[in-house]
Amino acid sequence: MVEDVHKDDETGALCMADYSSEPTAAATIQVLVGIPLLIQQFGALFKKNIILSLRNKKAFIGQLFSPVVFILLLVGVEKVLNSGYMSSRTIDVRDPEPLVIPPVPPCETKFYVQLPCYDFAWSGNASPRIQSIVEKIMLNNPGRPIPSNKVKSFKTSDDVNTWLYSEPLHCAAALHFIERSATVISYGIQTNDSETILRGVTEDPVFKFQLPLQIAADREIARVLAITPKLNWNVELKEFAHPSTEYLSAMASAGWVFLLAITMFPFISQIGSLVAERELKLRQAMSIMGLYESAYWLSWLVWDTVMICIASLLTIIVGLISRFDFFVQNSFVIGFAFAVSTLLSKSSAANTVGFFVFIVGSLTGMAPSEVVDQFSQKIFRILWNFFPPNIFGQEVTKLNTASMTGNGIAWSGINKCPLPGVPCSTMVRVSLKWNLANLVVWFFLALYLDNVIPNSSGVRKSVIYFLNPGYWTGSSAGGSTSDIPLLDEKNLDKDEDVLEEERTVRDQMKEDYKMSNDSNIAVQIRGLAKAYPGRTGTYHAVKGVWMNFDKGQLFCLLGPNGTGKTTTINCLIGNIPVTGGDALIYGNSVRSSIGMTNIRRIIGVCPQFDILWPEISCEEHLRLFGSIKGLPPSLLDSIVKEALANVKLAGAAGVRAGSCSGGMKRRLSVAGALLGDPKLVILDEPTTGMDPVTRRHVWDVIEYAKKGRAIVLTTHSMEEADILGDRMAIVAKGKLRCIGTSIRLKSRFGTGLVATVSFAENISRQFPVDGDAVTDEPHHLAVKQFFKHHLNVVPKEENKSFLTFVIPRDKEKLLSDFFDKLEDQKNEFGIGDIQLGLTTLEEVFLNIAKKAEFENALNEGNLVTLTLTSGKKLRIPKGANYVGIPKTESEENPRGVLVEVIWEQDENGFLKMSSHSKEYPVPPNAKIIASNVKPSEVPRVDQPEVGVIYDLTDSEASNLRSLSRKIL
Known part of the structure; x- marks a missing residue:
C-alpha cells in the first residue's frame, strides 16, 4: 500500500489519504526458518561484503593487490643485490676463458684493511738464497715493483702467526720458505680465504692475493734453481666448466619478511571489518532481526577465503612472471584474525595489532624448526606452533631451501625433507597439518571469545555457557543473570495508577494468564529489574516495572535521558539480560534463549541512533534486513519498494546511507523496523531530525501501522506522544512514575486547567501595532480583575488578542458558577470566545521529572x-x-x-x-x-x-x- 499525498486545492494544506486499504501482502506471508533461512542470510551477508568491498575501493585494491606490490618490491631487491655481486660461482661456466694472473696487488686494495699495511709477509730470512728470492719477487712484480717498506720478514712461520694475531687486517697474505737442500726450496702460502663483500662487490682472496703470490714465488724459485735470471715465465689460469654453485637470493635473505607483510593486509582488513561492525552495533542490530550467529561467521569465513585465494593467485602469477623459484601463501591466518577481532572494541586498533603481530612474527618466525624442537616441554612446542607466523616461517624456510636445489617440493614430496639426504625435524606435510589446526582452533576460539567477552552493550555469556544444555536446545527458562541484590520497593510510594497496573499484572500471573493469539495483550512486563555492579555500590537502572502493552495500540514510554526507558527496551529486545523479573512478548519470555529467538522473529526495532552502513544504499539496506528476517525472495522486491514509498524514500532508493540527511536516515530506520509485518514494533525517537511535513507523514505511517500489532514509542516530543499515544507511561530514575492515557495524566499531574479568553476583533484593533499598552486596555483590565476576584489567579500569558489563565485544581468546584457569570458579562468585557482545556503533556512530563530528580x-x-x-x-x-x-x-x-x-x-x-x-x-x-x-x-x-x-x-x-x- 502506498498512500496518496497531495495538496488541497482550496487551502493548499498538505493532505494524506486515509489508510483504509487492506494490509500489505507481507502480513500474510510465511517467513523462512531453519536451513533455508540460514542459506538466505548467508547469501545476503556475502553480498553485503561484496558491496562494501567494491565501494571501499582503496581498501579493496590494497587487500587484493598488496601481494603483487610486495612481490615486485622483492624482485627489485633481488636485481639490486645481484647487480654488484661479482663471483664466478654465481653463474654457469660452460667454456671458461683463460685468465692472465695479475701482479701482486697493493695492500691498500684489500677490503677493510688496517693502515699501515703490507703487501705480504714472509718467513725464512735466515737463508741468503731465500732473501734473494724475495727481493726478486719484489723487483720483478709486473707493472709495480714492491717497495721494501711494504714487505715484512720473519725468521719462522710461528713468528709470522704471532704478528698476524697481534696486528689483524694489516697484511693480505704471507709466504713461508724452507730451503731443504741446494736443489730443493719449498714454500707455503697463507691467506684468509673468507670472502668479504663491500658495496655489493665480493673480494675473493684466492684469485686476488693467493694466486699472484704463488705465480711470483714459482717464477723466482725456478730462475734461482735453473740459474737463468731471464727465464720466461708466462702462466694463464683456466677454471673448470661448472654450474652456478651459489646465488644471492632476495627470497632467501629477505623473502620471509616480505611474505609476512603480504599476510598482514588481509589480516588487518579482517580484524578491522569485524570490529567495526561490532563497534557500530551493526551486528547487534542484525541479531535483533533474527540473524543466525552461524550465518554471520560463515559469511565472513567464506568471503575472506575467497579474497585470499584471489590474492594468492595473483601473487603466484606475478611470482612466475618474475621467474621466482619459490612461492607459498597464507590462508591459515583467517581464524587467527577472527579470534583477535573479538578482543578489540575499536576498529582503529586493527592497524596497531597488525603491526605488532608483524614485528613479533618476523622475529619468531625465523627461528629454525630444529631450534624449536629443543624445547624441553612438548607443550611449549605446541604453543609455539599455534602462533601462525611461526609455522608459516618454517614453511617458508623449507620451500625456499627446496627451491634453491632447482627441484622444489612437489605434492608427492610433502612427506620428504627439502634436501635429499639431509635430515629435518618436520616435513611439509606436518606444517600443512599445523596450518589446518591453526585455522580450526583459532576459528572456534573466536566463536568462544565472541560469547564470553562483553559486547558493545556490556553483555557476555558465562565462561562455561557451552556446558548448559539450554544453549544447544534453546529450552532454558533463564534465571537471574547475576548475584546483584534486587531493590526492595515495598515501602516506596507509588502512584495509584501504577499500583493498579501492577495489581492487574500480578493477578494475571496468579491466574496463569495465557497470552494466546486471541489475547489482547502483546507485551507483559513482570517486575522487570536491571542493576549494574559498581565500585561505589549497585546501580539500579530499572526498579521493578510492571506493565501491559496491548495489541492495536501505541504505547509511549517517556522519561528524561538516563532514567531507564532505553534499558527497559534493551531488556525487551535481548540486548542486555535482566537482573530480576521477566517480560513476555506474545507469550515468549525474554529470559529463555528459545523465547528470545522467537521474539526476534516477530519484532521490528528502530534504534535511537541510526545503525547503517554508509556505503550501502537505502534499497540495499532493506533488502539485507528483509533477507535476515526471512522474507521470501519472490516477495522481497515488492515489499522493499512499498516500504520505501511509505516513508517517502522511493526517489532515494539508490542513495547511499552515508549521503542521506539525518531525517532520511531516520525514515530508513523506521522502514526497516516495519519491514516484514512484525507483531511488535519498538521505535526509539523515530522522528528525530525530520522536517515538520515529513514528521507528520511518518506519524501517519506509524498510526496506520498500529493495526494488528503493538507499538512502543519513546520520544522527547510531547506533541508526538500526545498525537500518537493511546497509553503512555513516564519513567524516571528507574521507576514507573505514572501510567494512563494522555487525558488521564494531564488531569492528574498537570497544574490545573487552562482557560483562554479571546477578545473580539474590534477590541484587538484598538491596540497600537507594537502592543505596548496591552496591560492598560480597559477590557483586559476588567477580565483580569474578574479572574483575580473569583479565582485568585492572574494571566500566565497576555497579548492584544487573548489572555491565558492557569486555574489550580483546587478551584475546579468553583468553575461552573464562575463561567456562568463570565458568560453573562461576555459582551461587556468584549470577549469573543472562551476555551477551557487541560495543561500540556510537556508540563506533566516536567512535573514528573522534577519530582523524581528532587527525590533522588x-x-x-x-x-x-x-x-x-x-x-x-x-x-x-x-x-x-x-x-x-x-x-x-x-x-x-x-x-x-x-x-x-x-x-x-x-x-x-x-x-x-x-x-x-x-x-x-x-x-x-x-x-x-x-x-x-x-x-x-x-x-x-x-x-x-x-x-x-x-x-x-x-x-x-x-x-x-x-x-x-x-x-x-
Missing part, C-alpha cells in the same frame, strides 16, 4: 548551584521548585523570601535550570520540605549555603507563576 537529590545529596539576581549563590537539590533564601527574615517578611526555580529539558533530554522568579515573601502556610540537605561530597569552606525547600499549595503556586521571571 534528597536521597543522594545531588546539589546544583542557583545564582540569584543579587549575585548570591545557593546550593539546592536538583528539581526543587520553591527555594527559600536563608537569613532573609525581617519584620516585613518574618519567614524570609523565596524564589520559584523554573526547570526545562536540554537538547539531550536532561533536566536543567532555565530561570527563576523575583524574590517574594514566603507564604504564611508554606510547608518546609527540606532545610538541611546533606551534599554527597564533602563540603568545602568556600561553597554556598544550602537553600530551604518549600512546598506551596496550588493557589500559592499559581500566584507565584504568574509573576515575572528573570532568566538566569
Whole structure:
C-alpha cells in the first residue's frame, strides 16, 4: 500500500489519504526458518561484503593487490643485490676463458684493511738464497715493483702467526720458505680465504692475493734453481666448466619478511571489518532481526577465503612472471584474525595489532624448526606452533631451501625433507597439518571469545555457557543473570495508577494468564529489574516495572535521558539480560534463549541512533534486513519498494546511507523496523531530525501501522506522544512514575486547567501595532480583575488578542458558577470566545521529572548551584521548585523570601535550570520540605549555603507563576 499525498486545492494544506486499504501482502506471508533461512542470510551477508568491498575501493585494491606490490618490491631487491655481486660461482661456466694472473696487488686494495699495511709477509730470512728470492719477487712484480717498506720478514712461520694475531687486517697474505737442500726450496702460502663483500662487490682472496703470490714465488724459485735470471715465465689460469654453485637470493635473505607483510593486509582488513561492525552495533542490530550467529561467521569465513585465494593467485602469477623459484601463501591466518577481532572494541586498533603481530612474527618466525624442537616441554612446542607466523616461517624456510636445489617440493614430496639426504625435524606435510589446526582452533576460539567477552552493550555469556544444555536446545527458562541484590520497593510510594497496573499484572500471573493469539495483550512486563555492579555500590537502572502493552495500540514510554526507558527496551529486545523479573512478548519470555529467538522473529526495532552502513544504499539496506528476517525472495522486491514509498524514500532508493540527511536516515530506520509485518514494533525517537511535513507523514505511517500489532514509542516530543499515544507511561530514575492515557495524566499531574479568553476583533484593533499598552486596555483590565476576584489567579500569558489563565485544581468546584457569570458579562468585557482545556503533556512530563530528580537529590545529596539576581549563590537539590533564601527574615517578611526555580529539558533530554522568579515573601502556610540537605561530597569552606525547600499549595503556586521571571 502506498498512500496518496497531495495538496488541497482550496487551502493548499498538505493532505494524506486515509489508510483504509487492506494490509500489505507481507502480513500474510510465511517467513523462512531453519536451513533455508540460514542459506538466505548467508547469501545476503556475502553480498553485503561484496558491496562494501567494491565501494571501499582503496581498501579493496590494497587487500587484493598488496601481494603483487610486495612481490615486485622483492624482485627489485633481488636485481639490486645481484647487480654488484661479482663471483664466478654465481653463474654457469660452460667454456671458461683463460685468465692472465695479475701482479701482486697493493695492500691498500684489500677490503677493510688496517693502515699501515703490507703487501705480504714472509718467513725464512735466515737463508741468503731465500732473501734473494724475495727481493726478486719484489723487483720483478709486473707493472709495480714492491717497495721494501711494504714487505715484512720473519725468521719462522710461528713468528709470522704471532704478528698476524697481534696486528689483524694489516697484511693480505704471507709466504713461508724452507730451503731443504741446494736443489730443493719449498714454500707455503697463507691467506684468509673468507670472502668479504663491500658495496655489493665480493673480494675473493684466492684469485686476488693467493694466486699472484704463488705465480711470483714459482717464477723466482725456478730462475734461482735453473740459474737463468731471464727465464720466461708466462702462466694463464683456466677454471673448470661448472654450474652456478651459489646465488644471492632476495627470497632467501629477505623473502620471509616480505611474505609476512603480504599476510598482514588481509589480516588487518579482517580484524578491522569485524570490529567495526561490532563497534557500530551493526551486528547487534542484525541479531535483533533474527540473524543466525552461524550465518554471520560463515559469511565472513567464506568471503575472506575467497579474497585470499584471489590474492594468492595473483601473487603466484606475478611470482612466475618474475621467474621466482619459490612461492607459498597464507590462508591459515583467517581464524587467527577472527579470534583477535573479538578482543578489540575499536576498529582503529586493527592497524596497531597488525603491526605488532608483524614485528613479533618476523622475529619468531625465523627461528629454525630444529631450534624449536629443543624445547624441553612438548607443550611449549605446541604453543609455539599455534602462533601462525611461526609455522608459516618454517614453511617458508623449507620451500625456499627446496627451491634453491632447482627441484622444489612437489605434492608427492610433502612427506620428504627439502634436501635429499639431509635430515629435518618436520616435513611439509606436518606444517600443512599445523596450518589446518591453526585455522580450526583459532576459528572456534573466536566463536568462544565472541560469547564470553562483553559486547558493545556490556553483555557476555558465562565462561562455561557451552556446558548448559539450554544453549544447544534453546529450552532454558533463564534465571537471574547475576548475584546483584534486587531493590526492595515495598515501602516506596507509588502512584495509584501504577499500583493498579501492577495489581492487574500480578493477578494475571496468579491466574496463569495465557497470552494466546486471541489475547489482547502483546507485551507483559513482570517486575522487570536491571542493576549494574559498581565500585561505589549497585546501580539500579530499572526498579521493578510492571506493565501491559496491548495489541492495536501505541504505547509511549517517556522519561528524561538516563532514567531507564532505553534499558527497559534493551531488556525487551535481548540486548542486555535482566537482573530480576521477566517480560513476555506474545507469550515468549525474554529470559529463555528459545523465547528470545522467537521474539526476534516477530519484532521490528528502530534504534535511537541510526545503525547503517554508509556505503550501502537505502534499497540495499532493506533488502539485507528483509533477507535476515526471512522474507521470501519472490516477495522481497515488492515489499522493499512499498516500504520505501511509505516513508517517502522511493526517489532515494539508490542513495547511499552515508549521503542521506539525518531525517532520511531516520525514515530508513523506521522502514526497516516495519519491514516484514512484525507483531511488535519498538521505535526509539523515530522522528528525530525530520522536517515538520515529513514528521507528520511518518506519524501517519506509524498510526496506520498500529493495526494488528503493538507499538512502543519513546520520544522527547510531547506533541508526538500526545498525537500518537493511546497509553503512555513516564519513567524516571528507574521507576514507573505514572501510567494512563494522555487525558488521564494531564488531569492528574498537570497544574490545573487552562482557560483562554479571546477578545473580539474590534477590541484587538484598538491596540497600537507594537502592543505596548496591552496591560492598560480597559477590557483586559476588567477580565483580569474578574479572574483575580473569583479565582485568585492572574494571566500566565497576555497579548492584544487573548489572555491565558492557569486555574489550580483546587478551584475546579468553583468553575461552573464562575463561567456562568463570565458568560453573562461576555459582551461587556468584549470577549469573543472562551476555551477551557487541560495543561500540556510537556508540563506533566516536567512535573514528573522534577519530582523524581528532587527525590533522588534528597536521597543522594545531588546539589546544583542557583545564582540569584543579587549575585548570591545557593546550593539546592536538583528539581526543587520553591527555594527559600536563608537569613532573609525581617519584620516585613518574618519567614524570609523565596524564589520559584523554573526547570526545562536540554537538547539531550536532561533536566536543567532555565530561570527563576523575583524574590517574594514566603507564604504564611508554606510547608518546609527540606532545610538541611546533606551534599554527597564533602563540603568545602568556600561553597554556598544550602537553600530551604518549600512546598506551596496550588493557589500559592499559581500566584507565584504568574509573576515575572528573570532568566538566569
